[in-house]
Amino acid sequence: MAYDEVLAERVRELLEESDEVVAQKMFGGLVFMVRGNTAVGVVGDELLVRVAPDDTSQALAQPGARHFEVRGRISKGWVVVAGEVLDDHVLDYWLQLGRKAAAALSPK
Template structure:
């Protein structure tokens, strides 16, 4: 299954104007990076987010979230949000801002 291009378009619309953002095909989907650090992406119909271990653990108590696990080994500090958790632009923007905040605190990668 290809990734959800409608979700990707919504992400691009939201992050348009954010500084030092780039895009890369990964995981059979697409990921977005800030200063070389991944912060979000699309895998199938899920929004994937890099939040850091503490924030990811807290996010897993939210409805429509689950660990980011596509190989049988969950990625620490990452979560997946299902379509029902990002139905509104407000919900999507909130998740993306959390991921951006975490990624911007990381040292830049070249």
């Protein structure tokens, strides 16, 4: 599956790739890793976001957000956000949430 290159570029600009943030093609999309842990990814025209357990309920209450499912099973710690709701302010919110969750993990 191809990923939305415009959305990927917006993510890249807002996350400011550095030694701490690295982009890598994975899962048929483009993921952005913080200290070696995936924080967010662009898959198709949607955003995949790592979410800390304490932030999950609030994240799923946001417009366009839903559980990330793999083969019909909910993947805990991940939320998918519909591309049509990702204006700059909303996108920044999700990127910060994903970055926070990834940064809380041990570096890889």
